[in-house]
Amino acid sequence: MSIYSPAQDWFKAPSGGERAWIGLALLWCVVLTLAMPYWHFKGKQNSTGESYAVEPMKFMERVDRFVQTNKVGEEMGTAVVEPSPGGDAYLQAQMWRWSPILKLRKGQTYRLHISSLDLQHGFSLQPVNMNFQVLPGYDHVLTVTPTEAGEYHIICNEYCGIGHHTMTGKIIVDE
């Protein structure tokens, strides 16, 4: 009985179906455990958490410099910036916009630096649906390779105040 003290000799090894199930479940947990290191080395999508401490003001300066050197146009008042393939790209999160607009090339790899000037934000790339946390004080570096050309939106999926749901940005991927 689960509501009475058990008999004195309750310490017994499991038997029968119970034992078989524990074995199966343990095996499954081993599969689960090994899957992550496996993907870390063999898979193409990993969240390494690479990041560096950065003052919000310092980060803003870097973004400004990045925009000045690589700007290729403007859309609705926001700079469109094309980083050199293999190089660094910057994305700044603040209440309530993502800037600048990035122009990337399919199949090229970029070191994308993301940080926030104020609150926490959520980098959510749509419609591919990739999501990363953005914190003030941390330069979060994603080494990304777009695999498909097209126009993508960045939405914010960490609550950042009353304008949270209007916080959007854009990434263009050319062939």
Next chain:
Amino acid sequence: MSPEKPVADVIRSEHAREEGDHHAPGTFVLVLVLLFTFAVYYFANWKALADVWQVR
């Protein structure tokens, strides 16, 4: 009144039971279904992940 047995009866029936009887084939089938569903969902998600941009 409910045709079911009152609580005390239910609990008491337990007193009479022997130990060591672990025959639960129905539950075993249920947990196998669970494990199967689990595996399908889990690997489907790895597949979905493999389709997004590369990132490290």
Next chain:
Amino acid sequence: MTTGTIDIGLAPGDASRGAAAPQKPAGNHPAGALRTCDTTGLPVCLVAQQFIKLHAVVAVVFLLVGGIAAILLALTRWPAVHLLPAEWYYRILTLHGLNMLIFWILFFEVAILYFASTSLLNSRLASKGVAWAGFALMLVGALMVDVTILQGKADVLMTSYVPLRGDPLFYLGIILVAVGTLTGVFNFFATLWIAKRDRTYEGSMPLVTFGALAAGIIATVTLLHGAIVAIPTFLWSLDLMHQPDAAWYRLVWWGLGHQSQQVNVTAMVSVWYFLATITTGAKPLNQAVCRGAFVLYILFINLASAHHLLVDPGVNAGWKIWNTSYAMYLAVLASMIHGFTVPASVEVAMRKKGFTKGLFGWLAAAPWKNPGFSAFFLSLAIFGFIGGITGVTLGTEQINIIAHNTLRIPGHFHATVVGGTTLAFMGLTYYVVPLIFQREYRARAVARLQPYIFAAGIVLMSMGMSFAGSYGVPRRHWDIEFTGAQFSHGFDPGAHVMLGLLGLGGTLAFVGLLTFILLTVTAVFFGPSNKGRAMTAW
């Protein structure tokens, strides 16, 4: 008539071998502070009974507050309705998270701890004063939090991630709730200790109490994390300290936020064992296995808070993988073990009663009209098949990239802490009211249906959330049409269908929840008394 007093005695040793129950050890109750339950024969400490009542009533009140918030949220996330204005959506979301996840659950859990340490051990409650202190701290804290939120001074959501900043009273309220709960947990530990000292029971404690002990231990660790994170944040909100680091805050906050979910799981599993016994006479197949699984919960959950930081900066891949694998999967193993032993114990009990037809004859013959049983079994199924599977998958380091902060996350936890824990607690309530309040439910046909309505609603809502999340729809988001945004993103039409499902399921779940509250409140205040006789069987 099926009522009447039946003496089953309190067996100190497991009397399962057909022998009559041996002489029960004397309890430690002062004269006049004890009654014997007319239904189960369990001893009921009258002081504990008073506090079980208090905590349960307050828990249900907070469930109502959270429930009203819930329907408003469901009707806002349903794009065709989009009920609340933005400001109120975030405010009510803050209210819902805290009232449900923290207040409803914690008040109910303290009631469970008091029951498991007194009735099941034949002991008195350690201290009435401490119980009052804990209760008062929790209540005052919870009221402070709710008032601050509704005044619009803490639109920071449950997690209140810094640098978001709420009113100091909001943080103070949370600290009081945590301290009050710790006080209650301490009273529980003290009761275990005096029961042991006074030898009110022989041998090992019953499994349900053991599970409650596991929950109590995890709760202590959890609430300490809460203090570590809430106190500096409170001081910061008063400008007495610099702002806590955002990544540090997340790490420690989830030490509270995640582990408290393990408290809920542990408490829920204990309730499963209890309800399995009381509704079908089920008996754990192997006590060592069940207890071992509870120990796994205590040992291996500590760092699983990592699975909330899987796509965060500031922590590296090695740390993320290490902490999600060893810490999480041995706890997952524990849940998979309970997921077998609980239904297997029911199966064995039912087969013993002669329901041996085929593989599932026992299941078909189970007491499905007993809301205690149906709530328990549906809770088991929803927790396992939806909550568990989605949780482990979303908590996989890399897979989290396609799930973090999307609606997949609330889709997952409404299947664990709502379809699982809350539903199990509802099932328990169908026994707490007749046995502790000594009042019968009215409208019993409705009560028989209630678990099904609530379960169906939660399953639909959880699926709607999960699939909408798979399309990328974010959680905690007022407007997926992005009106007024610089760039307007349009989600796949399928996402809108799924959000409709969220709305419909949420509405159904709300109906189920309101039915539960109405039935329970009516029973507690106006139900026919069953003092002096056994409860009317469900």
